[in-house]
Amino acid sequence: MGRVDGKVALVTGGGAGIGRAICLALADEGAAVAVTDVDFAASRRVAEEIEERGGRGVAWPLDVTDNDDVEAVVDGVVEKYERIDILVNNAGIAGPNRPSHEIDEDQWRRVMDVDVLGVQRCTRAVVPILRQLSGGSIVNLSSIYGIVGAPDLPPYHAAKGAVRLMTKTDALLYAADGIRVNSVHPGFVWTPLVEGLARDAGEDPDDYRDQLARRHPLGRVGDPRDVAMGVVYLASDEASFLTGSELVIDGGYTAR
Numbered sequence: 001m002g003r004v005d006g007k008v009a010l011v012t013g014g015g016a017g018i019g020r021a022i023c024l025a026l027a028d029e030g031a032a033v034a035v036t037d038v039d040f041a042a043s044r045r046v047a048e049e050i051e052e053r054g055g056r057g058v059a060w061p062l063d064v065t066d067n068d069d070v071e072a073v074v075d076g077v078v079e080k081y082e083r084i085d086i087l088v089n090n091a092g093i094a095g096p097n098r099p100s101h102e103i104d105e106d107q108w109r110r111v112m113d114v115d116v117l118g119v120q121r122c123t124r125a126v127v128p129i130l131r132q133l134s135g136g137s138i139v140n141l142s143s144i145y146g147i148v149g150a151p152d153l154p155p156y157h158a159a160k161g162a163v164r165l166m167t168k169t170d171a172l173l174y175a176a177d178g179i180r181v182n183s184v185h186p187g188f189v190w191t192p193l194v195e196g197l198a199r200d201a202g203e204d205p206d207d208y209r210d211q212l213a214r215r216h217p218l219g220r221v222g223d224p225r226d227v228a229m230g231v232v233y234l235a236s237d238e239a240s241f242l243t244g245s246e247l248v249i250d251g252g253y254t255a256r
């Protein structure tokens, strides 16, 4: 018996990194997974991986900045599976890594559009479905950068801080509907996003990874699966008394 047997999950940004690991873990634990990503080829690869492992996964193209996409995919998933029980708002971008005064409004807005409004668009489309079913679980990917500051990625900090508190507000707003809303706060996890940060900094990837590892008391960076297993917990009925909580998966980064 899987931990999310019989449930239907929609995961954004499921084609790579943490999102891919979340899709695989939810499918391994018995959920049917709508693997969505702006990179449709990537979501198709992950859906195929799920099927090869004996699970149920279907790929959809979905850009979280596009309302029409969001509505079409939610309708499509409901048409196929007749329900959605789990929404994982995972899609996110890091945005420019420069001091605040060197970032223009369009660059700042772009990060907000994907990381903050992307969460709101998908939540808005899925809440009516969850209400009809008398409940469900929404998991929002924030970050350690939504809890503590660091001298880099200013719009990303702003966005992830917003996601942290949007989560708590939605937890309160929808508690009476049986909808649980929780955030996840990973430390640095080795994914294409973080490899991109290394590239932008002009650093050798292995050196960069070692530097990041030293910032975490457990002495390593996270693996996407470390985060995925936290999401499986929050999505499952094991977490039926959790809402508005922030699950920190950071190798001790914020414990100082």
Ligand SMILES: NC(=O)c1ccc[n+]([C@@H]2O[C@H](COP(=O)([O-])OP(=O)(O)OC[C@H]3O[C@@H](n4cnc5c(N)ncnc54)[C@H](O)[C@@H]3O)[C@@H](O)[C@H]2O)c1
Binding pocket: 012, 013, 014, 015, 016, 017, 018, 019, 036, 037, 038, 039, 042, 062, 063, 064, 065, 089, 090, 091, 092, 093, 114, 141, 142, 143, 144, 185, 186, 187, 188, 189, 190, 191, 192, 193, 194
């Ligand atoms: N990697 C980390 O260290 C880390 C740490 C804390 C939080 N996070 C958060 O976890 C989430 C996943 O991060 P990751 O490191 O796996 O990122 P990633 O860049 O490796 O993968 C993100 C996926 O999202 C997709 N995506 C990007 N823009 C999109 C859009 N507009 N609509 C739909 N899909 C889109 C990409 O195509 C990609 O497949 C993000 O919200 C990120 O902020 C990551």
